[in-house]
Amino acid sequence: MTSRSRRLVTAAAVVLVLTLLSACAAGANPALDTAPAGAEDPAGFWYGLWQGMILPVTFVVSLFTDTVSIYEVHNSGNWYDFGYVLGISFVFGGPFGASRARR
Numbered sequence: 001m002t003s004r005s006r007r008l009v010t011a012a013a014v015v016l017v018l019t020l021l022s023a024c025a026a027g028a029n030p031a032l033d034t035a036p037a038g039a040e041d042p043a044g045f046w047y048g049l050w051q052g053m054i055l056p057v058t059f060v061v062s063l064f065t066d067t068v069s070i071y072e073v074h075n076s077g078n079w080y081d082f083g084y085v086l087g088i089s090f091v092f093g094g095p096f097g098a099s100r101a102r103r
Helices: 003-022 043-054 053-062 078-091 096-101
Strands: none
Touching: 003 078, 043 053, 043 078
16 A cells, blocks of 8 residues: 555545544534423523432433433523533532542
8 A cells, every 4th residue: 555545545534533523513402591381491500500410310210211301401501501510510529529539
């Protein structure tokens, strides 16, 4: 295999990998800032915090039913996401989890 054909195969492989990875990219949330039927407001920070803290239980339940989801798509955006990640960090060790693991 010549140097030129090797470069061509490498470039084709890189393009293929990048195409496959871009297919996994998250898209826009069309339900952003909308409330589900019967609800007043979209989920905000406090609801995200709560859902982040109950994530382990919700995940197990979501494996067996289609009516339970681990993430509320009808949310207020960045504040919901911040609460969700903060809630997850509280459950899985919080800010001091790494120092406890070192001891």
